Structures are given as C-alpha cells and as structure tokens.
Amino acid sequence: MSDHIVRSYDADLEGLRRSIAEMGGMSERMLGDSTVALVRRDTALAQKIISADQRLDNLQREVEEKAVLTIARRQPLANDLRELISAIRIAADIERVGDLAKNIAKRAVAISGQFSPPHRAVVGLEHMSRLVQAQLKDVLDAYAASNEQKAMEVWRRDDEIDALYTSLFRELLTYMMEDPRNITFCTHLLFCAKNVERIGDHTTNIAETIHYLVTGQSMDENRPKLDTTNILVDLPAANG
Amino acid sequence: MSDHIVRSYDADLEGLRRSIAEMGGMSERMLGDSTVALVRRDTALAQKIISADQRLDNLQREVEEKAVLTIARRQPLANDLRELISAIRIAADIERVGDLAKNIAKRAVAISGQFSPPHRAVVGLEHMSRLVQAQLKDVLDAYAASNEQKAMEVWRRDDEIDALYTSLFRELLTYMMEDPRNITFCTHLLFCAKNVERIGDHTTNIAETIHYLVTGQSMDENRPKLDTTNILVDLPAANG
Numbered sequence: 185m186s187d188h189i190v191r192s193y194d195a196d197l198e199g200l201r202r203s204i205a206e207m208g209g210m211s212e213r214m215l216g217d218s219t220v221a222l223v224r225r226d227t228a229l230a231q232k233i234i235s236a237d238q239r240l241d242n243l244q245r246e247v248e249e250k251a252v253l254t255i256a257r258r259q260p261l262a263n264d265l266r267e268l269i270s271a272i273r274i275a276a277d278i279e280r281v282g283d284l285a286k287n288i289a290k291r292a293v294a295i296s297g298q299f300s301p302p303h304r305a306v307v308g309l310e311h312m313s314r315l316v317q318a319q320l321k322d323v324l325d326a327y328a329a330s331n332e333q334k335a336m337e338v339w340r341r342d343d344e345i346d347a348l349y350t351s352l353f354r355e356l357l358t359y360m361m362e363d364p365r366n367i368t369f370c371t372h373l374l375f376c377a378k379n380v381e382r383i384g385d386h387t388t389n390i391a392e393t394i395h396y397l398v399t400g401q402s403m404d405e406n407r408p409k410l411d412t413t414n415i416l417v418d419l420p421a422a423n424g
Numbered sequence: 425m426s427d428h429i430v431r432s433y434d435a436d437l438e439g440l441r442r443s444i445a446e447m448g449g450m451s452e453r454m455l456g457d458s459t460v461a462l463v464r465r466d467t468a469l470a471q472k473i474i475s476a477d478q479r480l481d482n483l484q485r486e487v488e489e490k491a492v493l494t495i496a497r498r499q500p501l502a503n504d505l506r507e508l509i510s511a512i513r514i515a516a517d518i519e520r521v522g523d524l525a526k527n528i529a530k531r532a533v534a535i536s537g538q539f540s541p542p543h544r545a546v547v548g549l550e551h552m553s554r555l556v557q558a559q560l561k562d563v564l565d566a567y568a569a570s571n572e573q574k575a576m577e578v579w580r581r582d583d584e585i586d587a588l589y590t591s592l593f594r595e596l597l598t599y600m601m602e603d604p605r606n607i608t609f610c611t612h613l614l615f616c617a618k619n620v621e622r623i624g625d626h627t628t629n630i631a632e633t634i635h636y637l638v639t640g641q642s643m644d645e646n647r648p649k650l651d652t653t654n655i656l657v658d659l660p661a662a663n664g
Contacts, residue, residue, distance in 0.1 A: 245642075248509075255495045256505055265496055269488075276516075357607055364601045371597065371614065378615070402485075 193264070196254045200247055200271045201328070207243050207278045208324035210236065212317060214285035215383060219313040221292040222376060223306050233289035237282050244279035248272050262400070270397040274327060277386040277393075281320065284379040284386075291372040301366040305359050308352040309373055313380050316345060319387045327394055335394035338387055345384040352377050433504070436494045440487055440511045441568070447483050447518045448564035450476065452557060454525035455623060459553040461532040462616060463546050473529035477522050484519035488512050502640070510637040514567060517626040517633075521560065524619040524626075531612040541606040545599050548592040549613055553620050556585060559627045567634055575634035578627055585624040592617050 214233050221230040251268045254260070260268060319338050326334035356374050359366045392403045454473050461470040491508045494500070500508060559578050566574035596614050599606045632643045 252495065252505065252509055255492065256499055259496055259499060265492070269492055357611065360600065360607050360611075361604045364604070367597055367600050367607070371600075371611070374611065374614075375618070 193254070193258055193260075196250065196258075197264070197267055197271075200251060200254075200268070203243055203247050203250075204271060204274055204278070205324070205328060207240055207247070207275060207282075208320075208327075210240050210243075211278045211281040211285065212320055212324070214240075214282050214289075215313065215317055215320065215380075218285040218288035218292065219310060219380075221289055222295075222373075223310055225292065225296050227293050227296050230289040230292040234286055234293075237286040240279055240282040244275045247275040266397055266400065270393050273393045274390050277389045281383050281386050284383050288376045288379050291376055295369050295372045298369045298372075299365045301359055301363075301369050305356065305366070305370060305373060308348075308355055309377055309380070312345065312348045312352060312377060315348065316380050316384045316387070319345070319384060323387045323390045323394070327390065330394070330398055332395055332398040335391040335398075339391035339395075342384050342388045345381060349377055349381040349384075433494070433498055433500075436490065436498075437504070437507055437511075440491060440494075440508070443483055443487050443490075444511060444514055444518070445564070445568060447480055447487070447515060447522075448560075448567075450480050450483075451518045451521040451525065452560055452564070454480070454522050454529075455553065455557055455560065455620075458525045458528035458532065459550060459620075461529055462535075462613075463550055465532065465536050467533050467536050470529040470532040474526055474533075477526040480519055480522040484515045487515035506637055506640065510633050513633045514630050517629045521623050521626050524623050528616045528619050531616055535609050535612045538609045538612075539605045541599055541603075541609050545596065545606070545610060545613060548588075548595055549617055549620065552585065552588045552592060552617065555588065556620050556624045556627070559585070559624060563627045563630045563634070567630065570634070570638055572635055572638040575631040575638075579631035579635075582624050582628045585621060589617055589621040589624075 214236060217229055218233050220226065221233065251272045255265065255268050258264075319341060323335060323338045325331075326338065353374065356370045356377070360370045395401070395403050454476060457469055458473050460466065461473065491511045495505065495508050498504075559581060563575060563578045565571075566578065593614065596610045596617070600610045635641070635643050
C-alpha cells in the first residue's frame with residue numbers, strides 16, 4: 185500500500201477504537217447508574233438511562249458499518265483484518281451491555297410503586313453490580329492497551345460473578361418464600377441479577393476477543409462454567 | 425470480475441446460505457425440544473439439547489469467518505456486501521436462539537426434582553413457545569425466499585408474543601403468591617418465558633435484517649414495544 189493509503193487506513197482504525205472507547209464509557213455509566221436507580225428507586229435517573237441507550241445502539245451500527253466498509257475497500261491482511269473483526273465483536277458486546285443496563289432501569293421504574301422488601305435484598309445485587317462494573321472497566325482498559333494478560337485475568341474472575349449470582353438467586357427465593365408481598369419486587373431483582381450476570385458474560389466475550397486480537401488464536405477452551413452440567417441439578421440458577 | 429471469479433463468488437454465498445439454513449433448522453428443533461423437555465421433565469432430552477448447542481456455535485463462527493474472508497478477498501459492491509453482512513447478522517441471531525433454548529433445557533434439568541405446581545402453570549409457556557416456533561420458522565422461510573413482505577408480517581406479530589409474555593408473567597406471580605412451594609419452579613418458568621420472549625426478539629431482528637437485505641434500507645422506525653415506557657409502571661414484565 186502507498187504511504188497515503190496506509191495513513192488513512194490507520195486513521196480508520198484509530199476512529200473505530202475511539203468510538204469503542206466512547207461506547208465502553210457509556211456502558212459503564214449505564215450499568216452504575218441503573219444500579220443506583222434501582223436501589224434508590226430513582227425513576228428520573230432510570231428514564232435518563234433508558235433514553236441514553238439509543239446513542240449506544242447508533243454508535244454500534246456505525247462501528248459495524250465502518251469496519252465492514254474498511255474491510256471491503258482495503259482488503260486488509262491477517263493482522264489488520266483481526267483488528268477490524270475484533271472492533272465489530274466488541275462493539276456488539278458493549279451494545280448488549282447497554283441493553284441489559286436499560287432493562288435494569290426499566291425494572292427500576294416498574295417496581296417504583298411496589299411493596300418494599302427488606303433492604304438486604306438489594307445489598308447483594310449492589311455488591312454484584314460493583315464487581316461487574318470493575319470487570320467491565322478492566323476489560324475495556326485491556327482492550328485500549330491490547331493487554332492480553334489483563335484480559336485473561338478478567339476472564340478468569342467471571343467464575344466469582346457466577347458464584348455470587350447463584351447465591352443471590354437462592355437468597356432472593358428465600359425472601360419470596362418468607363413473605364408473598366416480596367414476590368413481585370424480588371422477581372424483578374432476580375431478573376436484574378441475571379442481567380448483571382450476563383453483563384459479566386459479555387466482559388468475558390470481550391476478553392476472548394482481545395485474546396484473539398493479540399494472539400491470532402481463538403480460545404477453544406470453554407469457560408469452566410459451560411461444563412458444569414453435571415452439577416446443574418443442584419443449581420437453582422441454571423447459568424448460561 | 426471474470427466469469428470464473430463470479431461463479432466461485434456465487435458458490436461462497438450459496439455455501440453461507442446453506443449453513444444458515446442448517447443453523448435455522450437446528451435452532452427450531454432446539455426450541456421445540458426444550459419446551460417438551462420442560463413440560464415433560466425429560467432430563468435426557470434436555471441433555472441432548474445442551475450438547476447440540478456446541479455445533480450451532482461452531483457453525484456461527486464458520487459463517488462469520490467465511491463471510492469476512494469473502495468480503496476481504498473479493499471487495500464486493502453494495503448488493504453483495506449486504507448479502508454478506510446479513511449472513512453474519514442472521515447467523516449471530518440464530519446462535520443466540522440456540523443459547524436461549526439451551527438455557528431452557530438447563531432449567532428443565534434444574535427443576536426436575538422440584539415440587540410440582542399446577543399443570544396450568546406450564547400450559548401458557550407451551551402456547552407461547554409454539555407461537556414463537558412458528559415465527560422463527562416463518563422468518564427463516566422469508567430469508568430463504570428473500571421475501572421482505574413475509575418478514576414484515578413476522579415483525580408485526582411480535583407484539584402478540586410480548587402481550588402473551590406479560591400476561592404469563594402475571595399468571596406465574598399469582599401461582600407463587602398462592603403457594604410458596606411453587607416459587608422455585610415458577611421462577612424457572614418465568615426465566616423460560618423470558619427466554620422465549622427474547623427468541624421472539626431475535627426473530628424480529630432477523631426480519632429487520634431481511635428488510636435491509638432486500639431494500640437496502642435500515643429500519644429506523646423502532647418496534648412499537650420499544651416506546652411503551654409510558655405504560656411501563658403498570659407492566660410487571662419490563663420488556664426489552
């Protein structure tokens with residue numbers, strides 16, 4: 185490629201990475217804010233998150249279109265092709281994180297008039313959400329720095345999130361059994377917890393994409409939790 | 425392009441469409457079988473579905489890789505580029521359908537030892553699943569025939585699925601309030617219903633991709649349900 189084309193190609197990649205960084209920041213804020221909206225029953229904040237999601241969807245479409253057009257126009261070779269495919273995949277994962285945070289915000293609105301369960305019912309969710317926020321931040325930093333080792337640390341920590349989800353699931357069922365007036369609220373909390381757990385799964389997807397981007401290899405080893413079918417009978421949560 | 429290249433290019437597209445047809449058939453069976461496994465508490469059938477999902481994941485990766493390589497090698501123009509992007513998107517949606525069906529199968533295993541709620545608790549889910557199976561079949565047929573009109577019919581019918589989900593959600597909460605022994609089982613049914621509703625969303629995504637493929641335009645009009653935030657307070661289900 186001529187020098188001019190190479191430079192404009194680098195500018196394309198740079199632009200994609202910038203858009204993804206913007207998307208990542210937005211998705212982190214959406215997850216944090218949706219948890220606050222739920223815990224404080226702040227419907228105004230919840231509505232803000234619901235509206236913000238459209239911008240994230242638009243950015244994802246833009247990243248996808250730009251990356252595909254770059255592939256079609258420039259016929260990139262292995263390394264650069266990987267960079268573009270990774271951008272498409274990571275943007276898709278971040279967009280899903282936004283959807284899940286938006287769903288938590290919608291549930292914050294839905295339960296605003298409901299009977300209030302004991303405060304401890306939301307403490308576990310808050311804790312789990314904070315852990316996942318840290319995972320999301322770390323994996324986005326790992327992407328920005330093309331740091332495969334850091335990405336793999338995030339990937340390995342997802343087990344903790346899954347364990348926390350299973351324990352929270354059991355806890356919420358207990359509150360429901362104790363007092364039927366808790367059922368509606370706690371059901372929404374169960375779905376919120378599932379959303380947070382799935383956001384955790386998207387951070388591991390992003391970690392896997394970083395591994396592919398940096399090493400050129402797909403991770404064929406499955407996440408450990410995908411192989412836990414033997415212990416599933418004991419698990420109320422039915423992960424994955 | 426020379427005649428030879430055009431023919432080999434057509435063979436690439438043909439191969440992708442064949443893989444997607446295979447994926448579509450698999451995902452339809454997985455949804456149908458997972459519902460049967462849940463209703464009959466057939467853990468052997470459930471395990472079969474859980475194992476089958478790996479094949480679907482592999483096919484999706486293959487479609488994605490082949491489509492991207494075709495884009496990189498052949499620099500397709502507008503129409504053909506759309507065909508390849510659509511293949512990537514539809515394969516991703518079908519793969520998600522498989523994941524959701526697998527999750528239903530896992531829940532069928534998880535509840536196999538649980539207290540049995542009244543049979544009517546599963547009747548609503550069965551009904552909803554049958555409707556979504558028909559939607560999935562119709563949208564895959566629409567893709568095979570590049571029939572945009574048929575795709576739009578599927579897209580419009582998703583409202584029925586959402587309404588059914590909301591009513592099923594309320595019904596299951598009622599069983600939980602009637603008898604605390606129903607709580608664990610019905611919670612799993614709630615998640616299964618949510619999974620079926622989300623499979624419905626993936627069929628509308630596929631319908632939107634067919635619209636884009638045939639007309640060259642993205643659908644900028646949102647699905648009606650995305651704008652129901654005003655009635656959300658009354659909705660326990662917090663769709664979307």
